[in-house]
Amino acid sequence: MGGAIYPESLIKAHTDFLKRSILGNTHSVSNSSKLSLKCADEARMAVLTHFRASSDYTVIFTPNASGALKLVAESFPFVDGSNLVIGADSHNSVHGIREYATSKGARTVYVPSTPRGGFEVQTAKNILLRNRPRSKDLTPSLYVLTAQSNISNSKAPLSITEYASSLGYHTMVDAAALAATSVVHISEYPIDAMAVSFYKMFGYPTGVGALIVKKSFLAQLKRPWFAGGTVDVVQVPGNIVTRAKLPHEQFEDGTINYVQLPAITNGLRFLSAYLPFLPLRLSSLLMYLTTSLSQLRHDTSGRPVVQILSRTPSRRLHSVGEQADTGSIIALLFFDATGELIPNSFIEYAASVQNISLRTGCMCNPGGAAALLGIEEEMRHLYLGVTLDDFEERMGRELGVVRISLGLASNFHDVWRVIKFATSIGQEKSRQVMWGQWVQSRTPQVDQAM
Known part of the structure; x- marks a missing residue:
């Protein structure tokens, strides 16, 4: 986070x-x-x-x-x-x-x-x-x-x-x-x-x-x-x-x-x-996480589950004292079995149900987000008073990315749980169950007068 x-x-x-x-x-x-x-x-x-x-x-x-x-x-x-x-x-x-x-x-x-x-x-x-x-x-x-x-x-x-x-x-x-x-x-x-x-x-x-x-x-x-x-x-x-x-x-x-x-x-x-050892440990965790996520496929269509947009390390560190050439986060998008973008709000909800904390949106970095999403030209045409809702309506989808952050306390179990979660998004049956729960959570509940 x-x-x-x-x-x-x-x-x-x-x-x-x-x-x-x-x-x-x-x-x-x-x-x-x-x-x-x-x-x-x-x-x-x-x-x-x-x-x-x-x-x-x-x-x-x-x-x-x-x-x-x-x-x-x-x-x-x-x-x-x-x-x-x-x-x-x-x-x-x-x-x-x-x-x-x-x-x-x-x-x-x-x-x-x-x-x-x-x-x-x-x-x-x-x-x-x-x-x-x-x-x-x-x-x-x-x-x-x-x-x-x-x-x-x-x-x-x-x-x-x-x-x-x-x-x-x-x-x-x-x-x-x-x-x-x-x-x-x-x-x-x-x-x-x-x-x-x-x-x-x-x-x-x-x-x-x-x-x-x-x-x-x-x-x-x-x-x-x-x-x-x-x-x-x-x-x-x-x-x-x-x-x-x-x-x-x-x-x-x-x-x-x-x-x-x-x-x-x-x-x-x-x-x-911890700082001398931290880049080496995070390098190993990040390389394993990015490799595993990139290999995930939907069980019904074989299409990729995620697309990683952020920079990934060019090399894996091998000794204490080396410094990584990137940070330790992943910005990505999730797609359904047909290749359609899955709303970030659904991913955030589904992750929270499994007690996984991740963040979605533009991370208070509109220039970086626009570059990753390929919407820099649309950004140039914004007008005074525009709201995020206006921008998303024009684009026809939620804007932003899903961000997974690794840091001082992250361990292999954390990474493994994220991979298991992403795997469940690629399984049609489990995703449909989560989708139904998400839709229900967004539906206003009307009190029934007796």
């Missing part, structure tokens, strides 16, 4: 800590506040250490990865003549940056997606070159890289930030999907800011993300407002504001989630122990 299953040991360690500790608002000097501040500083250092960030970086805690992206979006000094370059295969939280860019007169330029998602590196470089900032100081421009797609399973080379930086762009990376299963050393690249979300990495806590950001980049951002915790002195009435001294304090609005931050330190310690 795009979020890791929280480990029992992490929950126990955190609750044990809370039982023996009293935490207070960090904007004070009481003993409980000092303890909270100490835990927050430890969590900040744990994040910097995990991502191999140098002393040039700091950490801003946010509600999630979207909040981290928004901090940069609202504060970036776009002007008339600036460019925002982003990939079509990106999350809506990345696409949303264009609203701030447009409001300040900047232009948004898209790197097109390939039919399997992601982008061609040379195409991206050509677009970056054609739209390079005339002046890094006078027309600040931003390149936002989706490090790993949440729908197409594509991984992008972080090294492209080197090319963008050489042209004068500031660079930001959405690493929400990547950080859960991959080793990321941010200091190896000219990355100005990177957004992550901890529940995607180790399941607990939710409601906490981070922006790992260069201090020099922060100094160039201009916040459109201030809040409690971000300021030192505020003149009231008046217009004078003195910002907080530490760079991260100027961007953490109000009270940080201080009760949960100790879990970040423990969670990163937990994940770090």
Whole structure:
């Protein structure tokens, strides 16, 4: 579902800590506040250490990865003549940056997606070159890289930030999907800011993300407002504001989630122990799953049961420390015995009956979904006020894909159950039974008056 299953040991360690500790608002000097501040500083250092960030970086805690992206979006000094370059295969939280860019007169330029998602590196470089900032100081421009797609399973080379930086762009990376299963050393690249979300990495806590950001980049951002915790002195009435001294304090609005931050330190310690081995295990599971699903056939017609749309690994990993060239998800569609598309809503219902959690739809990634489904031309003809129902009516079918996600807690039994479920879709008798149950569940029940 795009979020890791929280480990029992992490929950126990955190609750044990809370039982023996009293935490207070960090904007004070009481003993409980000092303890909270100490835990927050430890969590900040744990994040910097995990991502191999140098002393040039700091950490801003946010509600999630979207909040981290928004901090940069609202504060970036776009002007008339600036460019925002982003990939079509990106999350809506990345696409949303264009609203701030447009409001300040900047232009948004898209790197097109390939039919399997992601982008061609040379195409991206050509677009970056054609739209390079005339002046890094006078027309600040931003390149936002989706490090790993949440729908197409594509991984992008972080090294492209080197090319963008050489042209004068500031660079930001959405690493929400990547950080859960991959080793990321941010200091190896000219990355100005990177957004992550901890529940995607180790399941607990939710409601906490981070922006790992260069201090020099922060100094160039201009916040459109201030809040409690971000300021030192505020003149009231008046217009004078003195910002907080530490760079991260100027961007953490109000009270940080201080009760949960100790879990970040423990969670990163937990994940770090598994991360070197995780790509190898997930590679084996993903290769087995994709191979098995691709071989499924309907028992009455021999037609394929599924079509995998997302990128699949080009090779299987064989040793600890190797990094996969894709993520660990599958985006696919199910078809009936005649080759007709089975509604995703039926697949989601049938899976839930068997206690299998999967997700359907466009995964908040309309550009990636359009590329995988081959409806980019139809996307170009959308109009103001269009709804999803309007779009689906025009297309004559439900839009989106079925996404199966593997992560930290996934094991062979999980994969085997998914294969068994998909096999049942290819069996006429069992599918008809499930179809009848699904239709009945969607039929409004009318109370009979006695």
